[in-house]
Amino acid sequence: MPAAPSPPPSAVVADVAWVNGLAAIRSLGRQGVRALAVDHRPSALGFRSRYATPVIAPDPVADEDGFVAALARLGETLAGPVPAFATHDEHVNVLARRHADIGPAFRPCTPEWDVLAAIQSKRHQLDVAAAAGVPVPGTRHPRSGAEARAAAEELGYPVLVKPSDPVGFKRLYNRQAFRCQSGAEVETAYAQAEAFAPMVQEYLPGGDDELYTLGSYLTAGGEALGVFTGRKLRQTRRHMGVCRVAEAVWVPEVAEHGLALLRALRFHGISQVEFKRDPRTGEYKLIEVNPRLWQWHGLAAACGVDLTHIAYLDLVGRPPAPARMTNEGRRWAITFMSGTRHAVQRLPYTDALLARDDPRPGLVQLARVARGGVRAARGRAAAGTAIARLTRQVERHG
Numbered sequence: 001m002p003a004a005p006s007p008p009p010s011a012v013v014a015d016v017a018w019v020n021g022l023a024a025i026r027s028l029g030r031q032g033v034r035a036l037a038v039d040h041r042p043s044a045l046g047f048r049s050r051y052a053t054p055v056i057a058p059d060p061v062a063d064e065d066g067f068v069a070a071l072a073r074l075g076e077t078l079a080g081p082v083p084a085f086a087t088h089d090e091h092v093n094v095l096a097r098r099h100a101d102i103g104p105a106f107r108p109c110t111p112e113w114d115v116l117a118a119i120q121s122k123r124h125q126l127d128v129a130a131a132a133g134v135p136v137p138g139t140r141h142p143r144s145g146a147e148a149r150a151a152a153e154e155l156g157y158p159v160l161v162k163p164s165d166p167v168g169f170k171r172l173y174n175r176q177a178f179r180c181q182s183g184a185e186v187e188t189a190y191a192q193a194e195a196f197a198p199m200v201q202e203y204l205p206g207g208d209d210e211l212y213t214l215g216s217y218l219t220a221g222g223e224a225l226g227v228f229t230g231r232k233l234r235q236t237r238r239h240m241g242v243c244r245v246a247e248a249v250w251v252p253e254v255a256e257h258g259l260a261l262l263r264a265l266r267f268h269g270i271s272q273v274e275f276k277r278d279p280r281t282g283e284y285k286l287i288e289v290n291p292r293l294w295q296w297h298g299l300a301a302a303c304g305v306d307l308t309h310i311a312y313l314d315l316v317g318r319p320p321a322p323a324r325m326t327n328e329g330r331r332w333a334i335t336f337m338s339g340t341r342h343a344v345q346r347l348p349y350t351d352a353l354l355a356r357d358d359p360r361p362g363l364v365q366l367a368r369v370a371r372g373g374v375r376a377a378r379g380r381a382a383a384g385t386a387i388a389r390l391t392r393q394v395e396r397h398g
């Protein structure tokens with residue numbers, strides 16, 4: 001009897017709490033690859049996917065050694081090579097920096113740690129971009145609050161005080177930067193961001209729909225096996241947030257500049273390069289490079305550029321032919337989110353959560369949004385009762 005064909009190697013997706021992890025799980029699962037979904041939260045949405053094999057492991061931010069040990073134990077049970085993807089900088093960094101401890105079975109989807117570590121500095125990204133002829137926003141690197149104020153006055157308000165070393169900043173301040181309108185605001189922001197090498201950067205005008213992305217996968221030899229471009233239409237928070245609605249649009253300049261920058265940075269793997277089109281000049285100026293899966297890579301997959309699967313194939317030694325982007329104009333949205341207006345788009349579009357072949361994560365999200373709505377309504381009712389009581393007291397006692 002012929003031997004049964006051995007199953008394809010599994011892949012790890014680290015941090016699957018939200019839509020980017022879920023999209024990676026689905027990309028793998030739909031191609032018959034077992035997705036080992038790693039997270040420290042039993043509530044992680046990715047765990048609800050029919051394509052996920054949930055693996056609870058410590059949070060690498062709180063317990064890096066515990067995370068590394070959990071992956072090393074997992075690796076002992078697997079036949080390698082096991083491509084490893086991550087959706088957040090903290091996980092990307094640990095996978096690369098601790099590769100030797102995590103084990104040889106794993107194939108992180110990034111360059112070696114020394115190359116990646118440099119890329120995680122926004123200052124380095126901007127310097128390399130400028131040297132490669134890629135336009136960048138006016139940026140200064142002050143060494144004190146007073147220097148930051150002087151830089152802001154030179155650049156003109158509004159400015160962003162933004163960490164050059166962002167890891168940990170968002171967890172601390174629940175935002176990516178401080179948008180400042182005055183010298184006093186700049187000095188306060190500088191003091192708060194001091195541990196993260198704060199930069200002062202001109203805030204490029206124009207709406208959030210001017211934020212363009214190159215999403216790509218580059219092999220270790222520098223070949224682009226998947227190239228996607230698109231833009232945001234709406235963010236979760238205006239001026240500075242994460243993507244809520246996006247659209248596929250092919251912009252050759254974004255692709256060319258982004259790929260030139262990635263090569264100049266010696267990057268390989270999956271990444272997002274974000275630009276903002278400066279409406280004053282029409283130039284696409286670098287916002288940042290994210291050396292990992294980003295929030296809305298599910299749109300690239302819906303446009304024929306399934307970066308997770310392309311990377312998977314390359315990392316297990318079966319590189320596919322370069323993919324071509326299709327479906328221009330296709331949209332992606334997180335349609336329902338707690339406490340915000342819906343984002344229903346014209347059909348057909350890709351919802352980040354609702355999927356016919358994998359309904360549970362979408363249903364869980366809908367239930368969470370509904371519960372949030374009930375809680376908010378109860379909160380409003382309680383506030384209304386308190387106000388009515390206060391009004392009665394004021395009326396009674398003058």
Ligand SMILES: Nc1ncnc2c1ncn2[C@@H]1O[C@H](COP(=O)(O)OP(=O)(O)OP(=O)(O)O)[C@@H](O)[C@H]1O
Nearest residue numbers: 137166176201202203204239240241276287288290
């Ligand atoms: N110079 C700028 N001008 C206008 N908007 C900007 C500028 N820099 C950043 N932003 C806005 O702030 C958002 C976050 O900035 P940035 O991407 O640099 O931070 P981050 O912490 O790396 O974010 P992420 O979590 O997406 O990786 C951008 O998506 C954009 O909306």
Ligand SMILES: [Mg+2]
Nearest residue numbers: 166288289290
């Ligand atoms: Mg970033």
